[in-house]
Amino acid sequence: MSTFDLGSLVNTNNIGREIYHLAEKLFPICRSITGDGVRESLRIIADHIPIKINEIPTGTQVFDWTIPREWNINDAYIKNGNGERIVDFNRNNLHVLNYSAPIHKKINLEELKKHIYTLPDHPDWIPYRTSYYDEKWGFCLTHNQFMDLKEYTYEVLIDSSHRDGHLTYGEYRIKGEIEDEILLSAHICHPSLANDNLSGVALLTFLAKILQASKPRYTYRFLFAPGTIGAITWLAHNENIVNRIKHGLVIACVGDGGGPTYKKSRVGDADIDRVTQYVLNRFSQRAVIEDFSPYGYDERQYCSPGFNLPVGLL
Numbered sequence: 001m002s003t004f005d006l007g008s009l010v011n012t013n014n015i016g017r018e019i020y021h022l023a024e025k026l027f028p029i030c031r032s033i034t035g036d037g038v039r040e041s042l043r044i045i046a047d048h049i050p051i052k053i054n055e056i057p058t059g060t061q062v063f064d065w066t067i068p069r070e071w072n073i074n075d076a077y078i079k080n081g082n083g084e085r086i087v088d089f090n091r092n093n094l095h096v097l098n099y100s101a102p103i104h105k106k107i108n109l110e111e112l113k114k115h116i117y118t119l120p121d122h123p124d125w126i127p128y129r130t131s132y133y134d135e136k137w138g139f140c141l142t143h144n145q146f147m148d149l150k151e152y153t154y155e156v157l158i159d160s161s162h163r164d165g166h167l168t169y170g171e172y173r174i175k176g177e178i179e180d181e182i183l184l185s186a187h188i189c190h191p192s193l194a195n196d197n198l199s200g201v202a203l204l205t206f207l208a209k210i211l212q213a214s215k216p217r218y219t220y221r222f223l224f225a226p227g228t229i230g231a232i233t234w235l236a237h238n239e240n241i242v243n244r245i246k247h248g249l250v251i252a253c254v255g256d257g258g259g260p261t262y263k264k265s266r267v268g269d270a271d272i273d274r275v276t277q278y279v280l281n282r283f284s285q286r287a288v289i290e291d292f293s294p295y296g297y298d299e300r301q302y303c304s305p306g307f308n309l310p311v312g313l314l
Contacts, residue, residue, distance in 0.1 A: 076158040102160045109149055
């Protein structure tokens with residue numbers, strides 16, 4: 001990239017605070033792989049950078065995958081025998097199995113337990129569980145909440161819908177001096193999860209904001225898409241340009257005190273692998289470098305055998 005004065009483009013004393021505030025604004029929104037939560041989040045990002053929002057209809061074939069029905073949710077709760085909301089979607093959207101089918105009925109405790117997910121090893125945590133491609137209903141509770149359930153007739157409500165609609169993703173392309181591209185990608189499907197992956201979304205938003213004021217050598221493409229199906233969809237609709245991608249990073253879980261950790265691309269010794277390892281090892285004694293594996297985030301899709309792009313995970 002051509003050299004430029006970072007200090008003239010951004011107040012480096014405030015940039016961390018601004019990234020945090022964007023993540024804070026996005027945090028309450030209930031996102032999934034489709035739906036209004038993704039659209040609302042992308043509109044907030046668009047207040048900072050001029051992203052293009054793409055809508056791909058339900059039923060569209062993307063290689064051997066199919067765009068699923070769109071999911072949206074209005075409300076959800078579990079009421080005890082006294083009519084009190086003991087579990088409330090409006091207090092924490094993680095309480096609902098993401099992509100849950102709708103339900104409204106009264107059931108006994110034995111039946112309710114069949115539809116509850118907990119983390120016994122972390123009794124104060126609410127787990128994040130999904131049911132994207134297997135239609136069922138459910139709630140996620142702390143294990144302590146689960147253990148406190150008593151023999152009531154419970155009222156359960158999940159006011160959700162599965163309808164034909166769209167999968168939505170956003171991208172922003174900053175044209176450089178050459179057509180060769182650097183791809184920077186973050187998944188935007190997770191609901192109230194600050195580190196995974198609002199940290200990546202917010203970081204890339206402000207990186208794009210800085211770069212758009214520069215004159216980069218490479219062309220930069222920023223992609224905000226639902227995990228797995230979003231990256232697959234983007235690849236299916238951009239097969240004619242993926243050969244331009246010479247370097248790439250998936251950004252995830254960059255808001256905690258661990259790491260830095262880098263997982264190499266499937267190529268293993270691509271320029272992005274060597275450069276990232278050099279930088280991390282030079283500036284951090286705690287850097288962890290891992291070989292590629294087909295488990296993780298969207299580097300799996302970008303590095304799949306049909307594309308084998310030089311994209312690592314930071």
